[in-house]
Amino acid sequence: MSQQTQGILAQVLQPGSTLSQRLEGLHHSMLDQVPVVERIACALYDPGSGEIKTFISSTRSGVPIKAYNYPISASKSLSQIMETGKARVIDEIQQQVTANAEHSRWLLQQGYQSSYTVPMYGASGFIGLIFFDSLRTHAFTELVQRDLMVYSTLINLTVSSELSAIQSIIASAHVARDFANLRDFETGAHLERMAQYAELIAQELAETFSLSDENIAHIRLFAPLHDIGKIGIPDRILLKPGRLEADEREIMKSHVVLGAQMIDKILADFSLAHMPGTSIMRNVVACHHEFMDGSGYPAGLKGEAVPAEARIITVSDIFDALTSKRPYKREWSVEDAADELRRMTAEGKLDGRCVEALLKYRDRVQRIIDTHVDPE
Template sequence: MPDFLYYDSLAGIDPDRSWQDNLEICRAQILRYRPGLDRISLVLYEEEGGRLRTFTAVPQSDNPLTNYDFPLEESASLLACVTARCPRLINDMDIFAEGENDHTRVIRENGYRSSFTFPIFTRDKLYGILFFNSRQSDYFQGEVLEQTDLVGHIIEQVAINYQNRLRSISAAVQSAISMVNYRDPETGNHLKRMAGFARLIARDLAAKGKHRLTDEQIDLIYQFAPMHDVGKIGIPDEILLKNAGFSTDEWELMKQHTTIGRQIIEQLIDNFHFQKLPFIDYLRDIAELHHEKLDGSGYPHGYRGGEVPLPARIIAVSDIFDALTCKRPYKAAWTNRDALEELKRMAEEGKLDADCVAALIENIDEVIAIQIFYRDE
């Protein structure tokens, strides 16, 4: 019997895979036609601030740019590419020999000689930019260029699918958080600040080699951070809005926002079929475990040491720092210096992750920039 089956080399692309896996499948497809596609990378655009930041790249073992961001407006050719909403083709990177941008210098120093750049838009807004790089000059021509352009459009659709899925769960959680905000006036820009602190900490840990975190993992910690207190929607107003101290029974009820948050997240994951979404456990851990302490004195489970996942440790430090430095009806705002001293003391007592605390202390200028950008009116 004749064999009618055909091997679909792109069948493995799946939004339930990590971005790194999907890009590797796409790279393999182009390499079938011609060796020399040495790198594919994706940077994401952050509308607030107008910055591009590294997200993922393949092969990861030969990735010269990680944990990096820069203003889009500082790159004239990328800005022109985005404005025109069409790819940029450069078959001789030496035209950037006098360029001042760090990313251009690093790419050239690592031997890349040609580049095909593909802007990705979702809902008429810039989502990110896809870079195809080769160490061969004049690589992107003829059939290779056509295949690369086609793969770029495929990746664009994967990006739209991925973004829509994240947007769905984020919108659902944000709706619940908005209900909490109406009841609990102390939030304000707290969620944006602590998410910024969380990303700062995660990037610092990765840069120092303290933890192996990819840019994709760092981005998800940042996106999931504002969802940490979603469980407060299940706490009665007389407790949630109380400015005085809690009774023992009230405190036990307040602590339940962590387990309620986990239950809400589990329902959302089931409803949206996100069980296989890469690193979805980060969201579970952030919602449920952000009040755990490394010495076992936290809640809801009294976890110790390594039982507390890294995303929860990061959120704990970020959340406490912002709570201390913000004015509340029942307390004045602490200075950054006093708040960092308190975090340092808690780390020395074994309650908080010392590396996470050090990340804030050693990057105080970035901390202040986040506070200014998202200051409460």
């Protein structure tokens, strides 16, 4: 094995480093062989929404595009990559690309002159795209494309392996829920709505909370696990239609600690405790009932001690609970739910930035509600 190959593998296999860090290391290693590549970026495909979403990138100069979603069907050339599996080359970006979308305008503003886009695949099929951009026109010759083949394969394998590991964790949690015959109000529609609300808030507050696109993807992926500890709560309490007694409330509260213990066990069983993003997963489960004023549980965290991802999940979960029908209540309108979230913010319980980030996009929120309807 050559020293160069050893160096490349060392960058890809760095234990404990994020995908973004590994991509940056790989980018640095490849410059001796392919110096024309100014930027590498990966975007993930969400089959649920049909959108391509920014994920990780390494940029030598310029400003990266972040927290951006785009319907892949709106781009004929990107749709063709997904459908055919064939790469796309743009030799003269400034002449061939029109500024008809945010990412197109960004591409032109950054001064990139040519680009090479290849599809990524995982066990489930198409999972996204890898973009290579250059400041030179006609940079991606057949020889350069051949040189990039090994790098694009390594990037694809690295991304798909991590996503597969995450999906294994989520699948294990879902199996545990099913095995325990969990019968509360955590429908698939609720979990999907909540995940989309969380993603919406995280994207809006990415700069405020210093969230990378990789962090945002993890928040969306891990949001459905927030109440996994409820599998340890007796049905007589979990499914009780009326108000819980004081002792029953304490038992119900224990689902948070039970959930954190479950996540720790799953991570240990899969030997994934070192994987970047697991802290976000644990915080989503362990801290989603903490309040900003310290009145939450189980740890009574206060202010900045409450992780940003937990604040996001808390607002998403409460909003969905308010706007969903339950046996003991009707669904609230978005306006009424907004008033309640703002009341809780005024009381010091919620992070107002998360509340306003969600309410800023009321049309999108209403579409999420209308699209993901609970079964009767």
